[in-house]
Amino acid sequence: MCGISGWFDMAGLRSPDRRLAKAMNDAIAHRGPDGEGFHFEPGLALGHRRLAIIDLATGEQPMFTEAGRIGIVFNGEIFNYRDLRRVLERRGHTFRTRSDTEVILRGWVEWGPDVVDQIHGQFAFALWDRSEQTLFLARDRLGEKPLYYSILPDRTFLFASELKALMADPALPRVIDPLAVEDFFAFGYVTDPRTIYAGVRKLGAGQCMLLQRGQSPRIRTYWEPHPANVSERDLDHAADILRDRLSGAVRSQLVADVPVGAFLSGGVDSSAITALMAQAVPQALSCFTIGFDDPKFDERRYAEEVAARYDIRHHVEVVSPDDMETVEALPGMFDEPFGDSSALPTYRLAKLARRHVTVALSGDGGDELFAGYRRYLFHGREESLRGLLPAPVRRSVFGTLGRLYPKLDWAPQFMRARQTFRELSVSAAEGYFHNVAVLSDEQRAALFSPDLKRATSGYRPADLIAEHMAKAPSKDPVSAAQYVDLKTWLVGDILTKVDRTAMANSLEVRVPMLDPTFVEWAMGLPRPLKLSGGEGKVVLKRALEPLVPNDLLYRKKQGFSVPLARWFRGSFGDAFAAKLGKATPLAEHFDMATVRKLAEAHRQGWSDNSRTLWLLWMFNGFLERHGRSLRLPEPAA
Template structure:
């Protein structure tokens, strides 16, 4: 795993100062502490920070062909590089290293952008072709690895793995974009089609950008998408076997490394499945690690210990306090943009623990999105069935009733009648967008100044979900919700969280449950094989019964929960009250201080539940302070 950065002039091929590229890559040293490299030519410069994983003695970057006509700076891993290499060697390519990076050079020569379809991996790379004087920026199918870019005032396109690489360039201008603040407060993260910094773009997952000399910067081109419109045929038993084979192949391909390798083990279904299949493929004990919490309601370490004992892993546990919010400023630094998924605190701690003994760790991320594991999918599917038989006039009555029904944030979701009534009154996409979001539109807009609301106009954080679900290659509402999460939630929240927290401690995290072949297979499963009997991931759990105990397979899902609501009534109560006096928030001209004060007081007194919104405002304030002073 690595960090990349660089510059390209699509107009006049101006000289590139190596020191500028080096400064951009030095800002990413945490992503690659094992080595650095810079390569420049007229109109282009590529930089690299290396975390050595494969071919430790070779594989230095930027890497060039022997003729020097193709040069690449690459972040990620190509899991099928040996098969791609064999195919290229059969075509006459001559390799000089054992690195997966070199397949990109020869693959570009052989297939051009068709190379991307042959790669199974996580990656973001910049590849320069001296013959055509073009630069290819490419990102993997699911968006595991990030890539940011911006056009500068001197005509250059700057790019980097993280925004802090762009910030290191002296011509980059820091201007905030309030529409991204609306997106952040609505969703809890700044999505991939937005940035808190005006002018910064994120290359979307499954896209490439081909920059050519003498031509304007084009729009990115989609080279892959997940399709929920097809349906697999076959019995449940046959599909179980196919699912297990996909999982087995994905796990084994991600166990190739020349450095110590292990796994995160939470005690949930997904990480336990990964550990089970790693143990099946490994002669030595698998190294696993778990974070335990000092409050039983948040602690899963006992279930992790059960799996560790079952598969005789080399298991390590570190207990942390449930009020472990001392990491806030560390996270603000590493995420650059505001990020409000408080489970990032626990994710950072487990990455920190893993890095003590391994350089690569496999995670269980991805199965919930692929196989409908989140509870919100179950509720959305049920609501969609009701919507399909309700006349619009009746749904309007539900909306009117929902608006006057008392709010019950404390109740389990099935008992929150207000939430359900309002959801049934909405169109499916709009209802799901609110369900997956954090701070609802009415609360957000009550915090904004008149000037801020005017700036937004018709822009709403939820709109992208509504539009994505409307255009999704899908058959039903469940398909559309999962597809939208693949486009927004997964790259914006889950993968950003894992990339930034793992890279902060120079750890490579790999996600076998996001192998694109597994994802494509899962998308074809009938809805009844994803959700059945109130259980998400139904087929996966059934297929794993020979591997995992039922008390792990069928226990309620927990995840890395963090008690932010309790924090703002205890240890962070003063922080919440201080938000209303914040010079950063008040000085932005976006927020009404009295509205923030009222929110904090309602939460502190217990009259209302605003914990997640207060967490968002605190993370926003600290991010804005760091970025803009």
């Protein structure tokens, strides 16, 4: 895994600024500590940082064809590169290296922009075709690898693996996108293609971009997640097929010339990947686990069962709420507000793994593919109830109940019906937004300053959910919700978290469940094989019964999260209160009386505001690092 950066003159052939190119590349040195490379010519600069995984001796970049016509900087791994190399060799292409990077180069000669349809892996790359004066950028199908870009007022095009590389250019406007702030406090992350900066965008998952001088960039979506035609309806047969398919995905992602290990949380998904790795690899494996001192969140004993069963070297650490050094470092890893508190243990997990391996396989994706989140169950039930009453009746009856029913955050779950009533009163998309939102529209409005509210007026984050749900390839409500998560939560939260925390430790993480053919097969399975009788991951658990202990498979889901509520009543609360006691930059954008009220209510145990407080802490950290000179857009005249 590597880091890429570049500069392209969209208007002419100005000489590139070599110092800027160096500064951009240096900003992402953690992504590739094994070396750096540059290419300069009129109108173009390419930069690369290398983390050597495949072809350690001859895989340096930027890499060019012999005549120098085509060059590339590439971040990622192409898992089918050996098969593609054989195809290209049969068509007359010759290779100078053993790297997957060269396969993309030769593939461009053979297929042009359609090379993205041939390669399978996790990647972001920029390819320069001198003869066509074309710069081509692409991002993998599920968005495992990031790619940021910006077009400056002088028609300079910048791109890089991380925001911090673009910020090396002082000409980049430091203007906050207020809609990104709204998204962050709604979802806990900034949704693609937005970034926190109005002038910077992310290339979307499954998209490519073509740039030619004098023309506007052309963005094309080359892949969308669509369900395959799946004939399996019998649970045991589908489980056998699943096990074979997932095993193949794991084997395909073990290719490396460096040590490979596994993240093992003790949950279903990571246990599946670890067990299949152990079957595929003859030599001893290492796996890595993070624990907590709170038994409600600690899964170490389940991880130990799996490690012992396969005789795997098991490395374990415990995360403490006193790890303020990591908390303070998180905003610098993400470069923009990022509100998933599990980034803290994920960073510690990656740090632990990097002491022993260079590549780790992760179980991410299982919840999204096999309906592991409880919100799918809730959404399916709510949609069934919505179908019983016309929309006007639902809005009247349940809307009224939602307004009148008290907000009982402190009460047992069965007494907290207010949210359910509100979800039943609205459309399926808006109801699902309420399921996934961290803060409701009313809560965000209470937090935001008057200026921020004016800047976001008229924007509704729920519309993003509606937009994706309308494009879902299945009308089944659970399948539609899973599709929404593939387009939003998975790429914006889960994969972003894994990439930044791992690469901050110069560790490559691979995600076998996101093999595109496996994703499409899983999407094609009928709902009862995924969610039945209140139980999620039905077929996945059945497939794993020969591999993983049943007490692990069929216990209550815990998830990889931290005891945030308790921590904010202890050391986290003390640290946050100390920040509020200073001249916090939050005061420019938020109602501080509301912020302090939320903090105090949480400390006193009157309500659980821990997720809100964490979002505020992470946003404050972003402002402290980057925001002293940031500004909102000027109001329209």
